[in-house]
Amino acid sequence: MLYRVIDGSELPLLVEAFLERYEVIAPVQTKKGYAFAPVDSFDQVALDYPSTVSSLKKYYLPQRETLFRFDAETNEVLDLEVEVRPRVLFGAHACDINAINCLNSVFEDARYPDPYYEAHRRSMLVVGISCTPTSECFCQLMDADEARSGYDLFLQDIGGRYLVSMNSVEAANILETACNPRVATDEDRRAFRQATRRRQESFNPAIPDIQEIPMLMDAFHSDAFWDELGERCLSCTACSAVCPTCHCFDIRDVLDPDGRIGERERVWDACTSPQFATVTGGHNFRPTGRERVRHRMYHKLNGFLATHDRNLCVGCGRCVRACKANISPIEVLRFFEKKGAEDAE
Amino acid sequence: MPNSARVVVTPLREGGPAATGSELVRANPYRPWPARITSITELTAHEKLFEFRLVDDRIREAFHHEPGQFVELSIFGVGEAPISISSSPTKSGFIELCVRRAGEFTTRLHELQCGDTVGIRGPYGRPFPIDEMRGHDVLLVAGGLGIAPLRSLINNIHDERSEFGKVTIIYGSRTPKDVMFRDQFEMWRHRKDFDLYLTVDEPDDSWDGEVGLVTKPFEHLEIVPDHTYGAVCGPPVMYKFVVQEMRNKGISYDHIYMSFERHMKCGMGKCGHCQIGHQYCCIDGPVFNYWEAKNIQGSM
Ligand SMILES: Cc1cc2nc3c(=O)[nH]c(=O)nc-3n(C[C@H](O)[C@H](O)[C@H](O)COP(=O)(O)OP(=O)(O)OC[C@H]3O[C@@H](n4cnc5c(N)ncnc54)[C@H](O)[C@@H]3O)c2cc1C
Ligand code: SF4
Ligand code: SF4
Ligand code: FES
Numbered sequence: 001m002l003y004r005v006i007d008g009s010e011l012p013l014l015v016e017a018f019l020e021r022y023e024v025i026a027p028v029q030t031k032k033g034y035a036f037a038p039v040d041s042f043d044q045v046a047l048d049y050p051s052t053v054s055s056l057k058k059y060y061l062p063q064r065e066t067l068f069r070f071d072a073e074t075n076e077v078l079d080l081e082v083e084v085r086p087r088v089l090f091g092a093h094a095c096d097i098n099a100i101n102c103l104n105s106v107f108e109d110a111r112y113p114d115p116y117y118e119a120h121r122r123s124m125l126v127v128g129i130s131c132t133p134t135s136e137c138f139c140q141l142m143d144a145d146e147a148r149s150g151y152d153l154f155l156q157d158i159g160g161r162y163l164v165s166m167n168s169v170e171a172a173n174i175l176e177t178a179c180n181p182r183v184a185t186d187e188d189r190r191a192f193r194q195a196t197r198r199r200q201e202s203f204n205p206a207i208p209d210i211q212e213i214p215m216l217m218d219a220f221h222s223d224a225f226w227d228e229l230g231e232r233c234l235s236c237t238a239c240s241a242v243c244p245t246c247h248c249f250d251i252r253d254v255l256d257p258d259g260r261i262g263e264r265e266r267v268w269d270a271c272t273s274p275q276f277a278t279v280t281g282g283h284n285f286r287p288t289g290r291e292r293v294r295h296r297m298y299h300k301l302n303g304f305l306a307t308h309d310r311n312l313c314v315g316c317g318r319c320v321r322a323c324k325a326n327i328s329p330i331e332v333l334r335f336f337e338k339k340g341a342e343d344a345e
Numbered sequence: 346m347p348n349s350a351r352v353v354v355t356p357l358r359e360g361g362p363a364a365t366g367s368e369l370v371r372a373n374p375y376r377p378w379p380a381r382i383t384s385i386t387e388l389t390a391h392e393k394l395f396e397f398r399l400v401d402d403r404i405r406e407a408f409h410h411e412p413g414q415f416v417e418l419s420i421f422g423v424g425e426a427p428i429s430i431s432s433s434p435t436k437s438g439f440i441e442l443c444v445r446r447a448g449e450f451t452t453r454l455h456e457l458q459c460g461d462t463v464g465i466r467g468p469y470g471r472p473f474p475i476d477e478m479r480g481h482d483v484l485l486v487a488g489g490l491g492i493a494p495l496r497s498l499i500n501n502i503h504d505e506r507s508e509f510g511k512v513t514i515i516y517g518s519r520t521p522k523d524v525m526f527r528d529q530f531e532m533w534r535h536r537k538d539f540d541l542y543l544t545v546d547e548p549d550d551s552w553d554g555e556v557g558l559v560t561k562p563f564e565h566l567e568i569v570p571d572h573t574y575g576a577v578c579g580p581p582v583m584y585k586f587v588v589q590e591m592r593n594k595g596i597s598y599d600h601i602y603m604s605f606e607r608h609m610k611c612g613m614g615k616c617g618h619c620q621i622g623h624q625y626c627c628i629d630g631p632v633f634n635y636w637e638a639k640n641i642q643g644s645m
Contacts, residue, residue: 067375067376068373068375068376070421070422071421072421072422074462075379075419075420075421075461075462075463075464076379076421076462077376077377077379077421077464106614106615107615109614111613111614111628112374112613112614112615112628113374114374114613114615115373115374218642221642247615247617248616248617248618249610249611249615249616249617250610250616250618251375251424251425251610251611251616252424253421253422253423253424255422259422262421262422264375264421266616269616269617269618271617271620276608276618277607277608277618277620278608279606279607279608280445280447280448280451281447281580283580283581285581285607285608285621285643286643291643295620295643298622298623298642299620299623302623303620303622303623304623306623307623307624
């Protein structure tokens, strides 16, 4: 990895340079908190945002996306060409970059690479930025607190200046043209280590660090804990909507008013939605909140790990804030902590 | 230069080179290819057997399946449905699907006529391990519509009969009227190279087969456990009981294969609908062996 240092006062230049050629998506302050949105100047960017309500996944997997158009009378697929605009995602936190890495392993799977997802991703530059954990953040417990790949530039705040990891030639060229990057000194590296340590120490100690989560997920699969969570679940699917790694979708046909030409589109769906696993004849493989909430947590904390070697929860804390029923991976970790304490008695 | 990107959904270029299945998938895996209905057979009051021919020569030639795989069938404006391929790979050039009229999509399909076109993409999924089964005895158990995928395997075995040992088929239906492919099976009842047990829950006067659940014929089955593969497909409630019978006969966990049904949309391990525990029924299955199924939370 190549490291350079730029001064804090140079950041606006970098963003302006991106704006010349790309649509720039960055965190901005809204009435409801913070959100990723297109910006047209550096002044709109909320650099030290804590977290956003919804994640970046909509730029890879839009909430609604046309797959192709068809003629329902002749039953034929009509040509479709989608141009994806070149974009910069500016100011992504490490957890969100890791979330995109999870999505990559699903949508860029060698057997069935998803051309729509790939088009979005190929047209995107990702510029990460360091963060300060909120009280709901637990990315460090999910091994997602550090972005080791999946970005073009990563900006680490080291006090008035940024240590920049450069991961792509395209972004490095822009950085070098717009700013005056200099080689990192010993002092910069010391400042980096201090910043990292400060961050490590500021995670919420009340969120339990549990070892062997997959084994515990299996061991307590039938525990009454899931009944409790399931009864509380309102099936509102807010958790999946805000989650940066939830990627389930439905595919449906929508006809134009003329009833002849239409679109096949995919739209976000969620495993916490009651009919998600129902088959013909009405058999529902996950009929109650118990099975649905458990399945979501199982996939996040165990299932994905088994098939993709990483957690599908990056500990971003969004669902912790979004769920009105207080259901989240943190509740699962607390349950395991309680069980552990009982066992030790 | 900023790197913009495009997704293209186009038909194959006229006169272009022959395409392989994986090239087609790479071009756009969500794109169904036109297929024409070439024959329709009424099997029961609720089920029809459709024969389809992919219209484009190159796509038809690129299409290869194995028993147990399925396709996503499209009627544009209505949607898609996952349907098992019911024909044997030993017969190429056409695809047979046996479809029960169950809801909106399947009702619309049942209204179509010979010559109408639909869309087909696939084949998808992990098939039955037919190559592993060669040289062994095979015990096939189907309940109701479960005969649709198993028919592909049965007909494949039939066409390469000498490569398999003893073949036993147990096929259970609710009533005699619900028995599909009855003519074929009636004929086979007198053959020596297939042991066939047809059972129904509710017999009528014409019925001279067995009465009871599909597990009933196990009472008098003789099986060489080390030498036998099981293949099971039916309604969700059936698996536990049939698999237990096979275990009682001594068939090894990893020689008992089941085809599962789940809600499916993409068929490619993306949309999440078909998940069983940590597995995707569409790409890791729909065929799983019992050992794998035991290790998947919520599989049975
Ligand atoms: C691997 C596999 C193989 C299958 N093979 C056959 C077969 O050979 N013959 C046959 O008749 N049926 C088969 N089915 C079931 C068939 O897919 C459903 O009966 C069909 O999707 C019902 O659609 P519908 O609109 O008529 O029913 P409705 O109940 O009106 O619609 C159900 C809705 O759920 C969706 N859906 C997706 N997957 C399923 C599912 N598995 N069951 C129910 N709904 C689903 C449908 O697209 C639709 O949107 C198979 C299913 C799977 C998963
Ligand atoms: S499950 Fe919750 S905490 Fe984990 S990544 Fe999704 S939204 Fe964030
Ligand atoms: S877990 Fe919470 S956010 Fe998710 S569906 Fe249930 S109530 Fe809604
Ligand atoms: S059907 Fe979409 S993941 Fe299996």
